[in-house]
Amino acid sequence: MKTIRDNLVTKFEHLLVVKRKTMDDRQSPATRLAGDAPVGNGLLPRHVVIAMDGNGRWAQRRNQIRTAGHRAGAGVARDIILAARQIGIEVLTLYAFSMENWGRDPREVSIILEELLPKALSDHANEFNQLGIRIEILGEKKMLSERTQHVIEEVMSATRENTGLIVNVAVSYSGRLEILNAVRRVIGALEQEQIALTDLDEALFARFLDSGHLPFPDLYIRCGGVNRISNFMLWQMAYTEIVPLDILWPDFRPEHLYHAIRTYQRQPRKFGLVPDHP
Numbered sequence: 001m002k003t004i005r006d007n008l009v010t011k012f013e014h015l016l017v018v019k020r021k022t023m024d025d026r027q028s029p030a031t032r033l034a035g036d037a038p039v040g041n042g043l044l045p046r047h048v049v050i051a052m053d054g055n056g057r058w059a060q061r062r063n064q065i066r067t068a069g070h071r072a073g074a075g076v077a078r079d080i081i082l083a084a085r086q087i088g089i090e091v092l093t094l095y096a097f098s099m100e101n102w103g104r105d106p107r108e109v110s111i112i113l114e115e116l117l118p119k120a121l122s123d124h125a126n127e128f129n130q131l132g133i134r135i136e137i138l139g140e141k142k143m144l145s146e147r148t149q150h151v152i153e154e155v156m157s158a159t160r161e162n163t164g165l166i167v168n169v170a171v172s173y174s175g176r177l178e179i180l181n182a183v184r185r186v187i188g189a190l191e192q193e194q195i196a197l198t199d200l201d202e203a204l205f206a207r208f209l210d211s212g213h214l215p216f217p218d219l220y221i222r223c224g225g226v227n228r229i230s231n232f233m234l235w236q237m238a239y240t241e242i243v244p245l246d247i248l249w250p251d252f253r254p255e256h257l258y259h260a261i262r263t264y265q266r267q268p269r270k271f272g273l274v275p276d277h278p
């Protein structure tokens with residue numbers, strides 16, 4: 001039987017950007033095994049995040065301009081997406097461009113957002129579609145140019161019905177802003193009496209996030225040799241396992257993904273509890 005809260009959730013569900021079944025137990029580990037994949041036989045992370053960091057340094061080490069690193073980095077994404085799909089990851093988030101990145105040289109910003117991102121999306125749209133991969137974009141899309149928004153819309157709508165791997169590309173993204181936007185939606189829902197203040201708890205709040213339909217990240221692969229969160233999914237990453245890798249993104253290969261997953265599989269997830277306590 002539906003509870004009052006379920007009814008309330010149904011009432012405001014239309015506010016969420018993507019209308020798909022929300023997952024209640026967002027931080028539970030996956031139950032599927034990796035099979036014969038090149039990762040361990042332990043539980044797979046359902047949602048893997050990778051920060052595509054280190055493009056600039058990769059280029060500088062080769063005496064090339066920074067955008068050469070972004071170009072090389074854009075070429076790496078496809079192989080990692082296919083590897084994630086092959087081992088059965090449910091959601092792969094690629095953190096491509098933060099809100100703070102807007103402060104970079106406009107020429108660098110333009111090459112990333114006007115050239116490389118739309119090209120990477122449109123070049124592989126058909127292939128991803130055939131493989132059942134769904135492309136989503138998380139972030140302030142309205143800050144992007146009309147042309148880039150158009151490419152994004154086309155790829156998202158072409159892959160919307162796909163039920164395989166979700167590739168969630170974070171662009172013009174800020175974790176703090178995602179929380180603030182959720183607060184604004186909550187206030188709207190309260191004002192319109194779609195929810196009551198007494199119903200508001202952590203689970204309900206999380207549904208108002210732009211990424212509220214996704215499971216929380218289980219594994220955050222921080223490549224580029226830094227250990228920062230960098231304003232990413234601040235609400236959702238409360239219990240995410242972070243695996244920093246001293247690999248610059250253009251050098252990132254499927255083996256690094258498998259290695260990070262094996263590291264994840266060795267770390268017992270406690271969620272603040274004491275293991276084996278009844």
Ligand code: FPP
Pocket residue numbers: 052053054055056057058070071073074075077094096097098101112116117120169224
């Ligand atoms: C971070 O490296 C990378 C970026 C800010 C841009 C990444 C985006 C792309 C490669 C565009 C294509 C996107 C997809 C999803 C295919 P950095 O410049 O901060 O490196 P640094 O730390 O060495 O300076």
